[in-house]
Amino acid sequence: MTSSIRSALAGPALRRLALIGLAVAMGTSLVACGSSAATTAPTAASPAAANPGGIYQGAPVAAASDMPAGSTMAKIHDRGVLIIGGSMDAPIWSQIDPTTGQFTGFDAELGKLLAYYITGKPNTAQVVTSGTQTREALLGNGTVDVVFQTYTITTQRATQVDFAGPYFISGLAIATKKGNPTFTSLADLAGKTVIAGDNTPAIPAIQQAAPSAKIVTFGTDPECVQALEQGRGDAYVQDQGLLIADAVSDPQLQIDTNALTSEPYGIGLKHGDTQMKQFVDNWLQKIYADGVWARVWKETIGTVVTGNPPTPPVIGSVPGS
Numbered sequence: 001m002t003s004s005i006r007s008a009l010a011g012p013a014l015r016r017l018a019l020i021g022l023a024v025a026m027g028t029s030l031v032a033c034g035s036s037a038a039t040t041a042p043t044a045a046s047p048a049a050a051n052p053g054g055i056y057q058g059a060p061v062a063a064a065s066d067m068p069a070g071s072t073m074a075k076i077h078d079r080g081v082l083i084i085g086g087s088m089d090a091p092i093w094s095q096i097d098p099t100t101g102q103f104t105g106f107d108a109e110l111g112k113l114l115a116y117y118i119t120g121k122p123n124t125a126q127v128v129t130s131g132t133q134t135r136e137a138l139l140g141n142g143t144v145d146v147v148f149q150t151y152t153i154t155t156q157r158a159t160q161v162d163f164a165g166p167y168f169i170s171g172l173a174i175a176t177k178k179g180n181p182t183f184t185s186l187a188d189l190a191g192k193t194v195i196a197g198d199n200t201p202a203i204p205a206i207q208q209a210a211p212s213a214k215i216v217t218f219g220t221d222p223e224c225v226q227a228l229e230q231g232r233g234d235a236y237v238q239d240q241g242l243l244i245a246d247a248v249s250d251p252q253l254q255i256d257t258n259a260l261t262s263e264p265y266g267i268g269l270k271h272g273d274t275q276m277k278q279f280v281d282n283w284l285q286k287i288y289a290d291g292v293w294a295r296v297w298k299e300t301i302g303t304v305v306t307g308n309p310p311t312p313p314v315i316g317s318v319p320g321s
Helices: 072-079 106-119 135-140 202-209 221-229 240-249 274-289 292-299
Strands: 082-086 094-096 125-129 146-152 161-170 172-177 193-197 214-218 235-239 253-255 263-270
Touching: 072 106, 072 274, 082 106, 082 135, 094 106, 106 125, 106 146, 106 274, 106 292, 135 146, 135 161, 135 263, 146 161, 161 240, 161 274, 172 221, 172 240, 193 202, 193 221, 202 214, 202 235, 214 221, 221 235, 221 240, 221 253, 235 240, 240 253, 263 274, 274 292
Parallel strands: 082 125, 082 146, 193 214, 193 235
Antiparallel strands: 146 263, 161 263, 172 235, 172 253
């Protein structure tokens, strides 16, 4: 996580949200699987559609020449919907706003903007709830087009999916229940029972730094937090971005906000689709350059941390990207 996120938290506390299944929309309705689409080349978006206002104000729209016939992008354009694997329960990153029922957060807003870039129309993103253990399968079988889910790029994962980006740099941190002993390094977890999410970078990091630790895993971040609060582990190791969101909304948690590792977030794509990867990387470069990425940061992460938006990471700068 950047130095600004390591600074003191600010802003009102966020309410903890219960896990919501496949029933709420990112501007439209949720879907459980992909749909078929024609393979004709898309026509250019109309000028009127290019500036609908709101989050889309000033956001780029892809040219028809960027989406050749038969490409993944053309199929999404013709379908009219980008299907995204994501979370419904991660404050700051991707959650359902309890007052509006809309999908909000840093990952959520970027997903909406990618959908807009492809279709030329607002509110064309739909979300399938995905867990850390199912993301690769959902991409591989075509259930989702992309994954926006604080998805850390690793060389192992890159053998199963392609990653665009990175689009954000975070890191592992340690959470404990308030009032319990704290830990400032992974080595301090030796001999302890440690909670981690299934298929997350926390597991190998704990195993390497504290081989004697007993690791217990759960499928989602809320399940891990609940287990910690129930005393089923001494600590919970997770991505710093998620833990900060958890701590903001849950007064029972305490965390060390100094990142212990460097965790680059990427946009998950189907493995081997180099054309789609280049397309999404080009989109990221555009929203970096025109300030849209920084605006999304301010309106999401920037509401609970102090400081100016960080400099976006260099695309392709980490192994696996």
